[in-house]
Amino acid sequence: MSDTATSATADLKTAFDAMKDAGARPLRQSAWDAFSREGLPNRRVEAWHYTDLRAALCAVAPLRAAGPATPALARERESCRFVVLDGAFRPDLSDVSALPYGVSVLSLREALACGEAEILAALAGDAEDPTLALNAALMQDGAVLRVSPGCVLERPLEFANFISGGAARSVFTRSLVILGAGARATLLESFTPLERSGSQENHALVMVLGDGAKLDHVATIAPQSEDAVRVVSLLATLGENSALNSFCLVEGGGLLRRQIFATLSGVNADVSFNGASLLRGRDHADTTLVIRHESPGGKSREFFRHIVDESATGVFQGKVSVAPLAQKTDGAMQSKSLLLSDGASMNNKPELEIFADDVVCGHGATCGRLDADQLFYLEARGVPKPRAEALLIEGFANEALERVKDEATRDALAARVAAWLRMREAL
Numbered sequence: 001m002s003d004t005a006t007s008a009t010a011d012l013k014t015a016f017d018a019m020k021d022a023g024a025r026p027l028r029q030s031a032w033d034a035f036s037r038e039g040l041p042n043r044r045v046e047a048w049h050y051t052d053l054r055a056a057l058c059a060v061a062p063l064r065a066a067g068p069a070t071p072a073l074a075r076e077r078e079s080c081r082f083v084v085l086d087g088a089f090r091p092d093l094s095d096v097s098a099l100p101y102g103v104s105v106l107s108l109r110e111a112l113a114c115g116e117a118e119i120l121a122a123l124a125g126d127a128e129d130p131t132l133a134l135n136a137a138l139m140q141d142g143a144v145l146r147v148s149p150g151c152v153l154e155r156p157l158e159f160a161n162f163i164s165g166g167a168a169r170s171v172f173t174r175s176l177v178i179l180g181a182g183a184r185a186t187l188l189e190s191f192t193p194l195e196r197s198g199s200q201e202n203h204a205l206v207m208v209l210g211d212g213a214k215l216d217h218v219a220t221i222a223p224q225s226e227d228a229v230r231v232v233s234l235l236a237t238l239g240e241n242s243a244l245n246s247f248c249l250v251e252g253g254g255l256l257r258r259q260i261f262a263t264l265s266g267v268n269a270d271v272s273f274n275g276a277s278l279l280r281g282r283d284h285a286d287t288t289l290v291i292r293h294e295s296p297g298g299k300s301r302e303f304f305r306h307i308v309d310e311s312a313t314g315v316f317q318g319k320v321s322v323a324p325l326a327q328k329t330d331g332a333m334q335s336k337s338l339l340l341s342d343g344a345s346m347n348n349k350p351e352l353e354i355f356a357d358d359v360v361c362g363h364g365a366t367c368g369r370l371d372a373d374q375l376f377y378l379e380a381r382g383v384p385k386p387r388a389e390a391l392l393i394e395g396f397a398n399e400a401l402e403r404v405k406d407e408a409t410r411d412a413l414a415a416r417v418a419a420w421l422r423m424r425e426a427l
Helices: 003-019 025-038 108-114 117-124 130-138 372-380 387-401 405-426
Strands: 080-083 105-106 143-147 157-162 170-179 184-191 200-209 214-221 230-240 243-250 255-264 270-279 284-293 297-309 314-320 330-339 346-355 360-368
Touching: 003 170, 025 117, 025 130, 025 314, 080 143, 080 255, 105 108, 105 372, 108 117, 108 170, 117 170, 117 200, 130 170, 130 200, 130 230, 130 243, 130 255, 143 157, 157 170, 157 387, 184 200, 184 230, 200 243, 200 387, 230 243, 230 270, 243 284, 243 360, 243 405, 255 270, 270 284, 270 314, 270 387, 270 405, 284 297, 297 314, 297 346, 297 387, 314 330, 314 360, 330 346, 330 387, 346 360, 372 387
Parallel strands: 080 157, 143 170, 157 184, 170 200, 184 214, 200 230, 214 243, 230 255, 243 270, 255 284, 270 297, 284 314, 297 330, 314 346, 330 360
Antiparallel strands: 105 143
């Protein structure tokens, strides 16, 4: 191991020693042991072949302590919002006094102190990844949200993750959403920019959907400084006849790894993961999925669009695994990338692992340039070239946005894409 890797591991051990008694010590110790066996992943780890986290984390910033400040935090749309600021759940900034009927929330710290078996089991998860294990070992705080069985929520719920200014720090947060049987909800998840140089964030969201539960999930990840590092994980477990429709808009910046681990444990579970990435400069954005079909009749869809400009690098890895008992599985995965410059690069690695014989599964991945004929058509009709390119890029991105069911949310995402394109035109 290099000197820098040894130093980073030592910094993490110091952070673990500070957090190991902050509730759920057996869980934290087990997670730390799992992380210690592998350490920070580099390109020799197959799942991290295109993203060298060990090289990026030459030094680990100290854990951020929650400050007493109560900043004015902008709200993009009407929702029932739960704020995690600098790694701490903030009831004073959250809508805890006006919870919808059937919804309960408490901080992760409170949940760990209570030691409730259902919560501890869900937080532990079963995905094998060193950064997930590190997150469990060092988790500072987060929100634990439960929706009662049969509850249908008209108003979206929102997890808003904010990082304030000041010196560079590390933040480790883990939040949990449990939907009871037959419950229906919309969850918005937002991440503000990591503007401070050297900032590091490791965030995990755990979802547990009971039988017949339905969840629409939309996440937005704002840009970050060039040397910031952010790992965002989503773990989902789906019961019988449950459905999860998830979308994420990534606006790049620094090194970002977004990873999804979904287990369709119930019969006829249905999951859809979609997203769009907007990358420029020296951005590095890695989207990695592992979908496990464990019961019959499951359906999974993955649909991603990547727009890569200048010297940016995009990564898409998608693995669908079908267990022997998961007959009648229907799976489809598609990743399309638009490279806007000679220096842009994209790495695609779709993968199927099938142990059942009565399934329909397929995948596809493409990389290409803007269509020269379409550009010529628009320019011939008086559209300036930068605007013509923007129209074609916007149309490409909108193919992914169409997967968002709520019109207001879809329009808000389209506005963010349009703003990114206006900035590109102005450069």
